[in-house]
Amino acid sequence: MQHAYGSTQAQRRSARVLVVDDDPTVAEVVAAYLDRAGHVVDRAGDGPSALARLAAHRPDLVVLDLMLPGMDGIEVCRRMRAGGPVPVIMLTARGDEEDRILGLEVGADDYVTKPFSPRELVLRVESVLRRSRPPAAPGHRMAAAGLTIDPTGRRVTKHGVELALTLREFDLLRFFLRHPGRAFSREDLMREVWGWDFGDLSTVTVHVRRLRGKIEDDPARPRLIRTVWGVGYRFEPGGEAD
Known part of the structure; x- marks a missing residue:
């Protein structure tokens, strides 16, 4: 394999x-x-x-x-x-x-x-x-919906306040910010963020839930990481709450 x-x-x-x-x-x-x-x-x-x-x-x-x-x-x-x-x-x-x-x-x-x-x-x-590990070459800062990502320092701030994200949460958020408006299945995210072609997809579900709890104003009604029923998830920087 x-x-x-x-x-x-x-x-x-x-x-x-x-x-x-x-x-x-x-x-x-x-x-x-x-x-x-x-x-x-x-x-x-x-x-x-x-x-x-x-x-x-x-x-x-x-x-x-x-x-x-x-x-x-x-x-x-x-x-x-x-x-x-x-x-x-x-x-x-x-x-x-x-x-x-x-x-x-x-x-x-x-x-x-x-x-x-x-x-x-x-x-x-x-x-x-x-x-x-920090990237070999400096990464470009990304910003959307009050969130700012510093890839080199692996730091994320929301309206200027630093968020305590785990390794995978950081990678997941960075991936979403790089692909706004595009829907990804859990299999897609497992492959692109985790780098695996197989694995327990509940891992993705848990990390999305944890990330929502840290970046959403109301995690119960997520505005940024939207659930696309039958597909997976989509990042909407200017979206309305589900």
Whole structure:
């Protein structure tokens, strides 16, 4: 199977990755594959240890297990995000969609369901890291409906006030601003924003809902990100509320 988000070894850049999992076998395998990909890996077996390592040296990305003793991955992710932006990929052994959605709701950028291929996880890590790094060339600022996007600094303001967007929320909003008035299906957005040709489409739904909550004056009656029934979503800078 071809992965649209795959990268070659030459394209990869070393990053500091924190792996949080109470299963030493899983943690060891994940760490070994990430180390082989050229990354510097730190490990933690529970939530408090993960938060302590995060405070001591903020990583470039966290691979976080959902099921941790004492403090679960949801709470760990929530506390991590409260301390500032850090990309998070959540691991879950559960098949329950509610758990996956909850992880995305608290700020996880992606999730991988156990059992998983370590090589697949490395590719997901590479995909998230690529999008979290500043562009090599300065990007042009974009503005619409009181929103201003600074691609180089990865900052978004609404009427001059900076918004706290996650990595994927930023990418999603930037994509919408680049294509105003055009309707996109969830499959389109998964491919164009996430860089994947396959995946759980509820990921897109959750991120659209979270983005609406941050940029809309009334998220219950969205004016900017419109639902196009039977298709998907459309960004309307000057549209009326649904």
